[in-house]
Amino acid sequence: MPESTENAPQTAASAQKAMSPWAMVWRNLRRHRMAMLAAKVLLVMYGVMLFDGFFAPYYYGDESRLHSYHPPFNLRFFDSEGRFHLRPFVYHSGYEFDPVTMERIWVEEDDKAYPVQLLYRSEKPTTILFGLVETHWHLFGVESPGRLYLLGADFMGRDIFSRLLFAARISLTIGLVGTAIALTLGLLIGGTSGYLGGTWDNLIQRFCELLMLIPGLYTLMILYNALPANWSSVELYFGVVAILSFIGWAGLARIIRGMVLSIKTSDFVMAARAAGVPTRQIIVRHVLPSTLSYAIVSASLSIPAYILGESGLSMIGMGIQEPVPSWGNMLQRGMNVTELSRHPWLLWSGVAIFITVMAFNFLGDGLRDAFDPRTIGLKGKKAE
Amino acid sequence: MGAYIVRRILIALVMLLVASALGFGIMKLSPGDYIDMLKMDQRETPESLAAETERLGLDKPAIVQYGTWLWRLVTLDLGESFRYRKPVADVLGERLINTLILNVVSIAVTWAVAVPLGIYASVHQYKWSDKLLSGLSFVGMSLPGFFVALVLMWIFAGKLDVLPAGGLYGVNYDQLDFWGKVGDVGRHLIIPVVVLAIGGLAGLQRITRGNMLEVLRQQYVTTARAKGLPENRVIYRHALRNAINPLITIFGYSFAALFSGAALLEIILSYPGLGQMMYEAILAKDEPLVMAGFMMGAAMLLAGNLLADVLLAVADPRISYH
Numbered sequence: 001m002p003e004s005t006e007n008a009p010q011t012a013a014s015a016q017k018a019m020s021p022w023a024m025v026w027r028n029l030r031r032h033r034m035a036m037l038a039a040k041v042l043l044v045m046y047g048v049m050l051f052d053g054f055f056a057p058y059y060y061g062d063e064s065r066l067h068s069y070h071p072p073f074n075l076r077f078f079d080s081e082g083r084f085h086l087r088p089f090v091y092h093s094g095y096e097f098d099p100v101t102m103e104r105i106w107v108e109e110d111d112k113a114y115p116v117q118l119l120y121r122s123e124k125p126t127t128i129l130f131g132l133v134e135t136h137w138h139l140f141g142v143e144s145p146g147r148l149y150l151l152g153a154d155f156m157g158r159d160i161f162s163r164l165l166f167a168a169r170i171s172l173t174i175g176l177v178g179t180a181i182a183l184t185l186g187l188l189i190g191g192t193s194g195y196l197g198g199t200w201d202n203l204i205q206r207f208c209e210l211l212m213l214i215p216g217l218y219t220l221m222i223l224y225n226a227l228p229a230n231w232s233s234v235e236l237y238f239g240v241v242a243i244l245s246f247i248g249w250a251g252l253a254r255i256i257r258g259m260v261l262s263i264k265t266s267d268f269v270m271a272a273r274a275a276g277v278p279t280r281q282i283i284v285r286h287v288l289p290s291t292l293s294y295a296i297v298s299a300s301l302s303i304p305a306y307i308l309g310e311s312g313l314s315m316i317g318m319g320i321q322e323p324v325p326s327w328g329n330m331l332q333r334g335m336n337v338t339e340l341s342r343h344p345w346l347l348w349s350g351v352a353i354f355i356t357v358m359a360f361n362f363l364g365d366g367l368r369d370a371f372d373p374r375t376i377g378l379k380g381k382k383a384e
Numbered sequence: 385m386g387a388y389i390v391r392r393i394l395i396a397l398v399m400l401l402v403a404s405a406l407g408f409g410i411m412k413l414s415p416g417d418y419i420d421m422l423k424m425d426q427r428e429t430p431e432s433l434a435a436e437t438e439r440l441g442l443d444k445p446a447i448v449q450y451g452t453w454l455w456r457l458v459t460l461d462l463g464e465s466f467r468y469r470k471p472v473a474d475v476l477g478e479r480l481i482n483t484l485i486l487n488v489v490s491i492a493v494t495w496a497v498a499v500p501l502g503i504y505a506s507v508h509q510y511k512w513s514d515k516l517l518s519g520l521s522f523v524g525m526s527l528p529g530f531f532v533a534l535v536l537m538w539i540f541a542g543k544l545d546v547l548p549a550g551g552l553y554g555v556n557y558d559q560l561d562f563w564g565k566v567g568d569v570g571r572h573l574i575i576p577v578v579v580l581a582i583g584g585l586a587g588l589q590r591i592t593r594g595n596m597l598e599v600l601r602q603q604y605v606t607t608a609r610a611k612g613l614p615e616n617r618v619i620y621r622h623a624l625r626n627a628i629n630p631l632i633t634i635f636g637y638s639f640a641a642l643f644s645g646a647a648l649l650e651i652i653l654s655y656p657g658l659g660q661m662m663y664e665a666i667l668a669k670d671e672p673l674v675m676a677g678f679m680m681g682a683a684m685l686l687a688g689n690l691l692a693d694v695l696l697a698v699a700d701p702r703i704s705y706h
Binding site: 206209210213214215216217218219221222223225226227228229304308311312315316331334335337338340341344347350351353354357358361362 | 399402403406407410411413414415416522523525526527528530531534535537538541542543549550643644647648651652659662663666667669674677678681682685686689
C-alpha cells in the first residue's frame with residue numbers, strides 16, 4: 001500500500017462516518033466488476049435451480065430409448081421448402097445405420113413438424129423447488145412424439161439440457177451445505193481450541209493435522225465404500241456431503257484457531273479488557289466479528305472444492321448414482337473415448353461445472369478484497 | 385537442525401500409526417468383504433470359501449486383523465494382495481514407478497513454464513501481456529482437471545486421432561526397441577501431463593509474479609538500477625534470487641502430493657498408477673493393497689511437508705529450527 005493513501009482514509013472516514021462495516025464491505029464489493037458479474041451469474045443459476053422443472057422441457061428421468069444419443073440443436077426456423085417460421089419447430093427424427101461403421105445416422109422426417117410452444121403443459125408431471133412441488137407446466141416444450149434436444153440426448157434418450165438443470169439441485173447445493181458444515185465445525189472446534197489452549201488445544205490440533213495429512217481422494221473413496229449400499233439418493237447426497245466436509249473442516253479449524261490466538265492478544269482486545277468490558281462481550285463484539293469476515297471469505301473460496309469433489313467422485317461412480325443426475329455423473333460415459341468422440345455433447349455438464357467454479361472463484365476473490373481491512377474506508381481503487 | 389528432523393520423523397511415525405488405524409477402521413466399517421466378492425464366482429464352493437476366509441484371516445475380529453497387519457508392517461512385510469495372490473510389494477512396485485513418472489514429469493513441465501511466465505508478467509506489469517496472463521491463469525485455476533482431460537481426449541484421441549486415449553503403453557509396446565518404447569510412453573504421457581500442468585501453472589505463475597513484484601519494489605533493486613547496472617542483470621541477478629526463495633517451500637509441498645495428487649486423473653485416463661490401483665483395490669475390497677496404497681500416500685505427504693520445512697530453513701538463513 002503506497003504512502004500517498006495515508007491522508008485519504010481520514011477524509012473518507014469523516015465523510016462516511018455513519019457507514020457500518022457491512023456497508024463498507026458491500027461498497028467495496030460493488031466496485032469489483034468481475035465479482036459482481038459472478039454474483040449475478042450465480043443468482044441466475046440458483047434461481048433456475050429452484051424452478052428447474054419449469055425451465056426444463058422434460059423431467060430428469062423422462063427417457064425415450066428411440067432417441068438414444070440424439071444429437072443437439074434440432075431446432076429449426078426454416079422448413080424444407082425454405083420458408084421462415086417465426087416460431088421454431090422440431091422435426092420428428094428417425095435413424096438408420098451406416099452400413100460400414102454401424103453408427104446411427106439421424107434423419108429428419110420433415111413431414112411432421114412440432115412447433116415449440118411457450119408455457120407448455122406436459123402429460124407427465126415434473127417437479128420444482130427440490131422436488132417438493134409437482135407441476136405440469138414448462139416454460140417451453142414440444143408435443144410428443146416430437147422431442148426437443150437443445151443440448152443433445154444421453155444414452156437413454158434423456159434430454160441433457162433438462163438433466164443439467166435438475167443436476168444443479170445437487171451440484172449447486174453441495175458446495176453450500178458442505179461449506180456450512182465445515183465452517184460450523186471449524187468455528188466451533190477451532191475457536192474452542194484457540195480459546196482453551198493447553199492439552200485440549202494440543203489434541204485437537206494433532207487431530208486436524210492428521211486429517212490434513214491423509215491422502216484426500218483415497219480417504220474419500222474408502223469412506224464412500226463404507227456407506228451402506230442400499231441408501232436412497234437423498235441419503236447418499238448427505239453421505240457424500242458428510243464425507244467431503246469430514247476432509248474439509250480441519251484446515252478451516254486450524255486457521256480460525258490461529259486467528260483466535262492472535263486476536264486474543266491484539267491491542268483492541270487488550271484495550272477492551274482494560275476498559276472493563278466483560279469477557280463474553282469481548283468475544284461476541286470483538287473476537288468473533290474479526291474471524292467472521294475471514295470465515296466468509298474462506299467459505300466462499302472453499303465452495304469450488306466441494307463442487308469439484310462431488311463431481312470427481314460421481315464421475316468415477318463413487319458419488320450420486322443414476323438415474324438422479326449430477327454434473328459429475330453425467331460425465332461418466334464421457335470417460336469412454338469412443339462414446340466421447342461420437343457424442344461430444346456429453347461434455348456440457350463439464351462446462352456447467354467450469355462456469356460455476358469460476359464464478360465462485362471470482363466472487364471469493366472479490367469478497368477477500370472487500371473484507372480486507374486495508375481497503376475498508378479507502379475511497380480509491382485498491383492498489384495492487 | 386538434525387535434532388529437529390529426528391523429532392519431526394518421530395512425530396510423523398506416530399501420525400502414520402494413527403492414520404493407519406483410522407484407514408483400517410473405516411475400511412472395516414464398509415459392508416461386505418473380499419469373500420463376498422468371491423461368492424459371485426460360480427466355481428467357489430462353501431468349503432473353498434471357508435478355507436479362503438481362514439487363510440486370509442478374515443474370520444478373526446477386526447482388531448486382531450489390524451494387529452497382524454501392523455506386526456507384518458513393522459517387519460517390512462506388506463502382506464499379500466487378496467486379488468492378485470502375490471506380495472503387495474510386487475503389485476505396488478510398478479504402479480509406484482508409473483505414478484512417479486507422471487508426477488515428476490508434470491512438476492518439471494509446470495515449473496519450467498510457470499516460473500518464466502511469472503517473471504515475464506512481473507517485468508511487464510499492467511501491460512497487455514501481463515493482463516492476458518492473469519486472465520488466463522484465472523481461467524486455468526477454475527478449469528476442473530477431469531474436464532480438461534475429457535476435452536483433450538475428445539480432441540486429440542477422438543477427433544484428430546493423434547494421441548492415445550489413456551493408459552501408458554500401446555498395444556505393440558513389447559515389440560518396440562528401447563527408443564520406440566520411450567516414444568510410446570511419451571505419447572501416452574502428453575495428455576495427463578498437460579492436464580496436471582494446466583492445473584498447477586495458474587497458481588504458480590501468479591505466485592512467482594507476486595514475489596517478483598514484491599522484490600522489485602525493494603530498495604536494493606532501486607540501488608542496483610541507480611548505480612547503472614543493466615536491467616537484465618538487475619532482474620536475473622538481484623531480484624530473481626530473492627523472489628525464488630519462497631517458491632522453494634512450494635516445491636517441497638508439490639512433492640507431498642507425488643503419490644496421491646493425480647489419483648482422480650489416473651482413474652479417468654486409466655493410467656496404471658497408484659491412484660487407479662487404489663480405485664480397483666477399494667472396489668474389490670483387497671484390504672492389504674488398499675492399506676499399502678493409503679500408507680504410501682500418507683507417508684509421502686508427511687515426507688513432502690518435512691522436506692518443505694527443511695528446504696525453507698536451508699534457503700532462508702533467517703529461519704532456524706530448534
